[in-house]
Amino acid sequence: MTLTELIKVMVLKNMKREKFLTVLSVIGVALGIGLFTGVKAASDKAISSFEADIRGTNPYTNFEILDTAGTDFQEEIYRTVRKIAQNSFPVLKVEGYLPEIKSAIDIQGIDLIRTAGFLKLSPGRGSSFENYFRGLNSAIITRAFASSHSLKRGDIARAFVYDKEFSLRVSDIVDDASLPSNIFLMDLGNFQEYFGKTGYLTRIDAEADETTVSEIKKILPPSLSIGKKEAAIRNQKSLIKSFRYNLQFVSLIAILVGIFLLYNTIFISVVKRRTEIGILRGLGASKKTVVLIFMIQGLILGIAGSMLGILIGQVTAYFSVTAVEKTITSMYRAVSITDYFIPKTDIALALALGVLVSLIASAAPSFEAARIRPNESTREGTFEGGHRRMRRAYALAGLVLIALGCAVSYIDYHSMPYDFPFLAYAGILFIIFGFTLLSPSYLSLVLSGLGRPVEKLFTSVGVITVGDIKGSVYRFSVALMSVAISSALIFALLTLIFSFRNSLKAWINKNIAADVYVKPASCRSNFCFFPLSDELIKTVEGMPEVAGVDRFRTLQIDFQGRKVVAGFGDREIRRRSGDVGLAEEERRAERDFGTDRIIGVSKFLGIKFDLKVGDTVELRTPRGVQKFVVYDIFSSYSTTSGFVYLDRKWLMKYWGLDDATQFAVYLRKGADVPAFISRINEILRPRFSLSITNNAQLREHVLSIFDRTFAITYAIELISIIVSLIGVINTLLALVIEKKREITILRYLGGSWGQIRAKLVLSAGIVGVTGIFLGGIMGPLMSVIFIEVINKVSFGWEIHFHIPFYYLSIVTAVLFLITLSAGLIPLNVAKGVDPKRLISFE
């Protein structure tokens, strides 16, 4: 008999016979792989959009000249630069927002004639290019953006740009995959004139070698710097690296549960067919053949799972793109992802993952099958017997792994040897594997303690069930671990989310104290970088009910060699307006340190640069390097790339700026806030497009950003729960399939279906209770690692541990009920068995 025929008989026929189990396994694997692939594709698209933005309209240039604070600069310098580097191109850019189609856009003014050679702009279309130059508000957009928002040539789009409203006319549509999909290309001159930015540039792209770069450096003022585009791309990628890997890690846990599921299915095939394997071995099949048969079964299931996973991944990617896009827009800067198709490389990755998952899952049962001796075919209990002998060794190995998991996580917490919490992630995996190895001993221990009460409570069914579980501890441990991992993940993520939310609320109470907050409607991120008109601020300051306006300016500055967001606020205004808490803190610090050159740094930077209060840091400013004393290391939930806070007086002194990118308004006591907002809307709306919120709305908005950020985590959690529940059903079903003959014997001995149902539900209940309890130990342990290590190393967010007992008890009850009902599904399988056939089989 050839191997193919053997596979047909031993694998395919069996899969057909156990359709439900096969389908469950495939779905379980598919969900894990789909989730992983979808999340990966979505975050990769965001990264590509970053990369496309930096490479932008001049993809063949390798250097860029930027203002060190990220502001626009005077264009005169371009003439000098061009003399040194012929291939240099000026760019003026701004982020805009199209309210009708609710999309953030990236408007770039370029020298089209010089850039056209690099871009695929098909200059053959003379007429449309003419329109492009003629119309002051004409813009070229990408085919991807036009298709996804149904825009065509000649359409006019209302756009919020800077702090005003404009209209943009689509003069042409181009196919160029290297451009960011949400780009609106305008002629540089038109851009400057239309948006009132005459004489300004945002960056200069240059194609240069090291000698040319040295020449350029010589002529640049201190406020400008030239850097490699590659470095900028790396920097941008590193910004969302943590966000991306954290999502992928959680989806990896779903794959882990999928491995359990597949392992279980293959394992069942082995246990169920011991006799057949024994006969095969007796007929001369080698151990290698037996291993191959079961590995191939695993591969078939794994590959089928991957293929379905790719479809699920595509759906996941579609929804993840929106969530990732919104999160990155809030946390970093506006991105728009119009392409959500999984690339070929990810399809290959999904298939490779499927193969890997199936190999991992089927290895142990396949080798177990190969160990079956021809004369062993009727000795069914030998399998559990073998593991029973190994239980102590398993438990010991489990304890060692758990200790190792805690130890490596602690190393990450204490020393942070890497930029990314690899050790903590490894620690979580060690802990999961450790508990898996420990679970048989744990179950035995629980049964020896709970056995008697269960037997008393459930009388004869209790005795039979406890006896059965005691006899199949290893098998039941697999089911138990499915529930345990699922509940641990729920406990850990719920604890993380609620702890985070509570900490955020405390932060809101401390920091959001003004009555009204104003920022440009074009700004979709937490921090805005484009200055507001002076006229606007003056108008507000002049209103009678206003006690003070805290003009807030954000810049992107160089902090110890890293690009971070710097916020400049007006302490005196806050103090005068009654928001004394923070202002007093700063004054006290000035007294303590004997200097007013103080700076607050976010915890993220504190951790990254090992900073303590009282340390001195250096900031690179247009007026040279300046030293400041760290007076506060605070939590900043607004960004994950690091944030520093300084008083406004330093903005003028060292950056030569006195503008604001957003501002907070303090009203006089007794002023009617809604009436004030209506009034400024009335006065300002015709000329400006602004986002105006009152204190409560901003608080609500911050929390809604939080919920949006975690939306994808909720989705991952939900899918992980589904995979785990499939795992529970699969395991219980597998147990029934494995125990069909035992159920039949019980029927012969007079066991009623009611008693068998009670036994199955009680088994499921015991699995549920013990699994949830173990999850209750693993979950908090995982949440401590999530909060204290992974979160700190990745984002530097300070999160105060808060266990949401109320929600956890609801989730626990729901999980328990679902596990119980999972116990009912296998009953139908058991009922479908013809007892006579099973007993007479032998």
Next chain:
Amino acid sequence: MVTLEGVQKYYGTAHVLKGVDLKLGKGEFVAVTGSSGSGKSTLLNIIGGMDRPDAGKIFVDRNEISSYDDEKLTLYRRKKIGFVFQFFNLLPNITVIENVRIPLLLNGSRDEEMAHAFVSRVGLEGREDSYPHELSGGEQQRVAIARALVHDPDIILADEPTGSLDSSTGRAIMGLLTRLREETGKTILLVTHEEYISRYASRVLKIRDGIIRQ
């Protein structure tokens, strides 16, 4: 005690039992012999309440069990019947004593002493905590016999109980069954295709082509 009147059974188009009439008295040891596929096991399954006849009636202690629904048949099996199978059919992952306790537990009894007593009666004292795979075939069949008797059923149905044992172990098992029948007065219906086994019975019936020939 057991009366079968014109019992017929079909499996698809196969007419397995073609009108079986049979009477078993209390305490009788009846052996049914016949070749493979003659309907021996079907007869046992029908008397044991695992299957229903397509025609004919079955009375046990004047109760017509052929009219019972599934629930009543389960109760009937639980109280009145003890099964012994060719391949023992012990639950592999529980110990000897736990296997023997199962019929008691299904009957709502937690009498552990009774289970221990029966393990002793079949000569397995000291092996109570062994698992089935740690026992020889003969020992496993002894456990199965203890399990069949422990809840004090009226009828023992044995389907080729020595079929997977060597002849000397088979004889020992038959000796045990005979001794226990004498001690307990149970009715035993045993099907076998081995001639020497039927010698232990007080009456031997032959089944051929679905019909019993006395």
